[in-house]
Amino acid sequence: MNALVDGSALAPGAARRTRLRDYQAQLLARMQAAQSGAAEAHHQLGVAIGAERYLLELTEAGEIVPPPPLAGVPLTQPWYLGLANVRGSLLGVIDLARYLDPGASAAGPDARLVSLAPRLGFNCALLVTRVYGLRRAGAMAQDGARLRDLDGHAWTPLSLAALVREERFLHVALQPHQ
Numbered sequence: 001m002n003a004l005v006d007g008s009a010l011a012p013g014a015a016r017r018t019r020l021r022d023y024q025a026q027l028l029a030r031m032q033a034a035q036s037g038a039a040e041a042h043h044q045l046g047v048a049i050g051a052e053r054y055l056l057e058l059t060e061a062g063e064i065v066p067p068p069p070l071a072g073v074p075l076t077q078p079w080y081l082g083l084a085n086v087r088g089s090l091l092g093v094i095d096l097a098r099y100l101d102p103g104a105s106a107a108g109p110d111a112r113l114v115s116l117a118p119r120l121g122f123n124c125a126l127l128v129t130r131v132y133g134l135r136r137a138g139a140m141a142q143d144g145a146r147l148r149d150l151d152g153h154a155w156t157p158l159s160l161a162a163l164v165r166e167e168r169f170l171h172v173a174l175q176p177h178q
Contacts, residue, residue, distance in 0.1 A: 024064065046132035046155065047114065050097035050104040053155045055137055055147065060160035062115035064131055067093070073172075078102065080172040084113065084125065091115060092124040092172070099169070122164050 044055040063086065070082035070093055079098040084091050093113060097106035106129040113125040135155065140147035146154045163169055 042136065042138050043134040044137050044157070045114070046135040047112075047128040048130040048132065049106055049126075049128050049158075050101060051129075053132070053153055054158040055135060055155045056114065056158055056160060058134075060117050060120060062117045062125075063087075063113075065113050065115075065125075067111055067113050067127060075174050076172045077174060081127065086113070086115065086125065089123065092122075094124060094126050094169075096126045096128060116160055116164065120161060120164055126160075 043058060045058055045061050047054050047056060065086055068084050068086065070084050072082040073080065073092075076082075079095045079102075081093040081095050084093050091113070095106050097104040106127045108129055110130040112128055112131045114128055114131070115125040116122050135149070137147055137155075137157070140149050140155065142148075143154060146156050148154055
């Protein structure tokens with residue numbers, strides 16, 4: 001096999017970026033297939049938000065990208081991190097861990113932005129601690145409001161459509177003290 005094709009002749013960092021790009025392309029293709037109804041089984045996107053694991057509906061999630069530089073927005077909630085330029089689109093960035101728990105943060109070396117699907121009508125992205133990839137919720141055992149995978153990890157389903165309807169989520173501006 002040609003060394004340039006399999007990436008073995010690339011510098012270690014370049015080979016890693018190539019593998020990451022290939023993984024992201026495969027994940028995007030699977031997400032698009034799921035959104036178009038062509039998926040064989042019901043898959044959800046597994047993410048970590050702080051120390052917890054969540055499952056997002058693929059039809060509610062958009063693109064997954066590393067966090068770009070952010071432009072801060074004054075007088076906003078601590079969980080509203082600012083604006084990010086993602087492929088020419090300005091997205092409001094929410095630290096979902098901090099939104100759920102004021103003492104937490106999703107920032108870290110594995111953090112990613114998960115944009116909301118255009119059908120939700122919000123130009124925003126959620127900062128998540130880590131993306132685990134696709135998970136088959138149907139193969140998990142019900143454990144109260146959570147699901148448990150074969151490795152014993154608990155996953156909480158999170159509806160992004162419900163999140164964007166929450167009153168608190170809609171008001172990113174700091175409220176004046178009365």
